[in-house]
Amino acid sequence: MPKLGMEPIRKAALVKATILEIxxxxxxxxTVTQIAKRAGMSSALAHHYFGSKDEIFLAAMRHxxxxxxxxxxxxxxxxxxxxxxxxxILRMSFSARNFYGESIGAWxxxxxxxxxxxxxxxxxxxxxxxxxxxxxxxxxxxxSDRATAIALTLGALIDGVYLREALAxxxxxxxxxxxxxxxxxxxxxxxxxxxxxxxxxxxxxxx
Amino acid sequence: MPKLGMEPIRKAALVKATILEIxxxxxxxxTVTQIAKRAGMSSALAHHYFGSKDEIFLAAMRHxxxxxxxxxxxxxxxxxxxxxxxxxILRMSFSARNFYGESIGAWxxxxxxxxxxxxxxxxxxxxxxxxxxxxxxxxxxxxSDRATAIALTLGALIDGVYLREALAxxxxxxxxxxxxxxxxxxxxxxxxxxxxxxxxxxxxxxx
Amino acid sequence: MPKLGMEPIRKAALVKATILEIxxxxxxxxTVTQIAKRAGMSSALAHHYFGSKDEIFLAAMRHxxxxxxxxxxxxxxxxxxxxxxxxxILRMSFSARNFYGESIGAWxxxxxxxxxxxxxxxxxxxxxxxxxxxxxxxxxxxxSDRATAIALTLGALIDGVYLREALAxxxxxxxxxxxxxxxxxxxxxxxxxxxxxxxxxxxxxxx
Amino acid sequence: MPKLGMEPIRKAALVKATILEIxxxxxxxxTVTQIAKRAGMSSALAHHYFGSKDEIFLAAMRHxxxxxxxxxxxxxxxxxxxxxxxxxILRMSFSARNFYGESIGAWxxxxxxxxxxxxxxxxxxxxxxxxxxxxxxxxxxxxSDRATAIALTLGALIDGVYLREALAxxxxxxxxxxxxxxxxxxxxxxxxxxxxxxxxxxxxxxx
DNA sequence: AATGAATGAGGATTCATTCAT
DNA sequence: GATGAATGAATCCTCATTCAT
Numbered sequence: 129m130p131k132l133g134m135e136p137i138r139k140a141a142l143v144k145a146t147i148l149e150i151x152x153x154x155x156x157x158x159t160v161t162q163i164a165k166r167a168g169m170s171s172a173l174a175h176h177y178f179g180s181k182d183e184i185f186l187a188a189m190r191h192x193x194x195x196x197x198x199x200x201x202x203x204x205x206x207x208x209x210x211x212x213x214x215x216x217i218l219r220m221s222f223s224a225r226n227f228y229g230e231s232i233g234a235w236x237x238x239x240x241x242x243x244x245x246x247x248x249x250x251x252x253x254x255x256x257x258x259x260x261x262x263x264x265x266x267x268x269x270x271x272s273d274r275a276t277a278i279a280l281t282l283g284a285l286i287d288g289v290y291l292r293e294a295l296a297x298x299x300x301x302x303x304x305x306x307x308x309x310x311x312x313x314x315x316x317x318x319x320x321x322x323x324x325x326x327x328x329x330x331x332x333x334x335x
Numbered sequence: 336m337p338k339l340g341m342e343p344i345r346k347a348a349l350v351k352a353t354i355l356e357i358x359x360x361x362x363x364x365x366t367v368t369q370i371a372k373r374a375g376m377s378s379a380l381a382h383h384y385f386g387s388k389d390e391i392f393l394a395a396m397r398h399x400x401x402x403x404x405x406x407x408x409x410x411x412x413x414x415x416x417x418x419x420x421x422x423x424i425l426r427m428s429f430s431a432r433n434f435y436g437e438s439i440g441a442w443x444x445x446x447x448x449x450x451x452x453x454x455x456x457x458x459x460x461x462x463x464x465x466x467x468x469x470x471x472x473x474x475x476x477x478x479s480d481r482a483t484a485i486a487l488t489l490g491a492l493i494d495g496v497y498l499r500e501a502l503a504x505x506x507x508x509x510x511x512x513x514x515x516x517x518x519x520x521x522x523x524x525x526x527x528x529x530x531x532x533x534x535x536x537x538x539x540x541x542x
Numbered sequence: 543m544p545k546l547g548m549e550p551i552r553k554a555a556l557v558k559a560t561i562l563e564i565x566x567x568x569x570x571x572x573t574v575t576q577i578a579k580r581a582g583m584s585s586a587l588a589h590h591y592f593g594s595k596d597e598i599f600l601a602a603m604r605h606x607x608x609x610x611x612x613x614x615x616x617x618x619x620x621x622x623x624x625x626x627x628x629x630x631i632l633r634m635s636f637s638a639r640n641f642y643g644e645s646i647g648a649w650x651x652x653x654x655x656x657x658x659x660x661x662x663x664x665x666x667x668x669x670x671x672x673x674x675x676x677x678x679x680x681x682x683x684x685x686s687d688r689a690t691a692i693a694l695t696l697g698a699l700i701d702g703v704y705l706r707e708a709l710a711x712x713x714x715x716x717x718x719x720x721x722x723x724x725x726x727x728x729x730x731x732x733x734x735x736x737x738x739x740x741x742x743x744x745x746x747x748x749x
Numbered sequence: 750m751p752k753l754g755m756e757p758i759r760k761a762a763l764v765k766a767t768i769l770e771i772x773x774x775x776x777x778x779x780t781v782t783q784i785a786k787r788a789g790m791s792s793a794l795a796h797h798y799f800g801s802k803d804e805i806f807l808a809a810m811r812h813x814x815x816x817x818x819x820x821x822x823x824x825x826x827x828x829x830x831x832x833x834x835x836x837x838i839l840r841m842s843f844s845a846r847n848f849y850g851e852s853i854g855a856w857x858x859x860x861x862x863x864x865x866x867x868x869x870x871x872x873x874x875x876x877x878x879x880x881x882x883x884x885x886x887x888x889x890x891x892x893s894d895r896a897t898a899i900a901l902t903l904g905a906l907i908d909g910v911y912l913r914e915a916l917a918x919x920x921x922x923x924x925x926x927x928x929x930x931x932x933x934x935x936x937x938x939x940x941x942x943x944x945x946x947x948x949x950x951x952x953x954x955x956x
Numbered sequence: 957a958a959t960g961a962a963t964g965a966g967g968a969t970t971c972a973t974t975c976a977t
Numbered sequence: 978g979a980t981g982a983a984t985g986a987a988t989c990c991t992c993a994t995t996c997a998t
Contacts, residue, residue, distance in 0.1 A: 315519075589974080
């Protein structure tokens with residue numbers, strides 16, 4: 129009955145299950161047994177493939193980041209104008225991370241993980257730098273001298289909006305998020321911005 | 336050593352120790368024993384005074400939020416102009432929460448706690464609403480029709496910048512944070528903003 | 543403020559509280575703190591007066607047994623006929639132990655205590671022997687040669703009925719209990735017994 | 750050592766160990782660790798199989814009651830006469846419960862457990878009702894109108910005698926117990942009973 | 957390849973008991 | 978006389994991890 133080439137299948141199932149469980153419980157307090165059960169195998173097998181719980185978490189985080197990066201890259205290729213590229217990055221930031229539905233809940237918890245696990249922190253840093261440079265590149269033609277500063281603000285804004293989406297009891301609204309951030313962007317670029325529709329039931333308070 | 340009136344002293348020590356330990360470990364995985372030891376007592380005594388670990392966490396969170404709210408309130412009283420009030424809120428958001436040094440590390444973890452613990456979520460919601468109304472009130476005279484929308488963006492920006500401060504390996508720089516957000520504010524209010532100095536070693540990537 | 547002669551008052555309050563709490567919880571898992579609180583004092587004071595939890599339990603048990611014995615003795619003095627004395631013993635067995643209301647619940651638990659604590663066992667044995675001799679004495683004039691055997695059965699019957707009363711969810715019914723046992727007694731003594739009224743909702747199953 | 754199909758073996762070992770330990774200590778204050786150690790495994794494994802201490806207790810109680818019921822049922826099948834059936838029930842009540850030797854000590858403690866734990870109480874009630882109906886059925890042909898009343902007294906007598914056996918320091922004497930109860934039964938049924946031999950060292954005192 | 961079996965280490969919580977005031 | 982303060986020792990329970998099959 130032993131099948132060949134099960135390793136990638138099992139690993140993928142575990143990664144997916146990890147994201148789902150963390151998202152569902154909205155906490156890193158997920159047991160290996162829970163993850164394995166959801167992935168349809170024993171916890172012993174999970175250890176067999178990953179060696180430790182930390183490695184499972186790391187793989188799950190890596191997976192989320194990889195997909196995110198891939199989607200941003202894809203969107204950038206299509207967009208031809210500078211502003212189109214910026215919009216693409218924004219849009220991906222609020223859609224790509226939902227590929228599993230619950231992954232929005234997993235994201236914040238990976239941030240927490242990055243606080244403690246150096247490997248996770250390094251992983252995060254790589255992607256953060258890469259995406260920052262994406263923003264700067266896209267901004268350069270539009271606001272050469274202020275590109276860095278605007279990129280910084282844009283990044284913070286994305287994080288902040290995303291954080292609120294992750295914590296709000298209501299269903300996430302990606303479009304509203306993008307509209308809000310584009311409003312800021314256009315302000316910086318000197319365009320007249322379309323009046324923003326403020327979503328109801330949103331907290332406007334600081335973190 | 337037993338004296339009278341130790342309860343408030345012990346409780347305060349435990350709250351302080353909780354914030355310090357969460358900040359130090361950058362994780363909610365802090366044991367009662369660790370907290371109690373840092374507070375200079377046995378874990379049994381910690382339970383005696385708080386009843387459960389959850390209550391200890393809650394008390395610590397309540398403490399941070401109370402101090403934060405108090406400082407904002409204080410700053411608002413002094414400021415006479417609308418813009419001064421906005422600036423005060425921003426400034427407090429990046430200074431008050433550091434009163435213990437490590438409290439910046441505890442903050443994000445309390446956010447995680449709020450995802451799971453209803454009591455913590457309620458606590459957070461109260462403060463978020465209160466501060467959002469502060470922002471809206473201050474904005475009303477300056478941009479009556481867009482006050483709500485701007486408050487929303489400001490709130491997200493504060494959260495985002497704070498999140499990055501909490502996660503960055505470098506020492507937090509409150510002034511730079513405030514400057515960045517004021518730049519956005521002045522843009523919205525139609526003023527010319529002073530060119531912002533971009534802090535080094537900052538990630539500009541989305542969450 | 544220190545009052546004189548508090549010792550007997552405090553001790554009595556603790557004994558009473560112990561019986562009430564054991565009866566209320568229907569278990570020996572009563573904490574000294576619970577007992578002390580119900581007795582209106584600190585647990586430290588309870589220890590001061592009794593030295594240990596075991597001693598508190600013992601004192602409570604001693605108290606119940608003392609009252610029981612006293613009531614039986616009193617009833618025996620009044621009754622002039624042999625059968626009257628037997629009936630008195632029975633009646634006391636189902637009324638005296640209720641002096642506190644909840645004491646019926648404490649009784650079974652003291653039996654359990656007697657299984658473990660030698661002092662408690664000795665206490666119990668003394669009273670059991672004394673009361674057995676009461677039964678035998680009362681029976682001697684009525685059934686000289688079978689007095690011992692009948693006393694044995696009577697004792698077991700009393701215990702059994704009492705046990706069921708203690709465990710039944712319904713309110714204890716002392717009269718029915720006495721009637722049932724008198725029925726047996728009269729059978730042994732050759733009298734015609736009055737038809738017994740069978741209480742509803744009673745289990746007739748063995749222990 | 751790990752083999753397949755250990756679960757029933759481990760569970761049985763734990764149930765047996767529970768009865769032995771409760772019997773040995775004559776108290777419900779048995780730790781899971783003690784039980785597990787006597788069953789030859791870690792306390793973690795005990796929890797793995799039963800989930801909680803309560804479930805372990807319940808399983809042990811269920812086991813005793815199941816065996817008891819089975820033995821009574823078996824004995825009833827063999828007996829052809831009504832009186833034979835009654836005698837069988839009595840005899841089983843004083844032998845079946847000794848299958849493990851110490852189980853007699855566990856029995857009383859399960860009664861205490863039933864005072865507090867609803868599940869245990871329900872368990873007990875089921876068996877009590879079932880056995881009461883056994884008694885009534887067997888009595889009907891012999892004393893139709895008084896069957897219920899006699900069953901009640903018989904039940905109480907069984908409980909009482911059993912309780913004394915459980916508490917007495919001497920070795921339990923099942924034959925004497927049965928003889929004593931049969932004496933009552935024959936009295937009720939109008940037979941002449943053989944003179945009973947009174948066991949030495951027995952308390953004839955009420956509970 | 958896969959898993960049931962098994963456990964050591966640790967964590968929250970409780971409680972009898974002691975002590976200084 | 979009285980108590981708040983304080984703790985060590987236990988207890989139940991969980992979980993990542995290992996191992997034999």
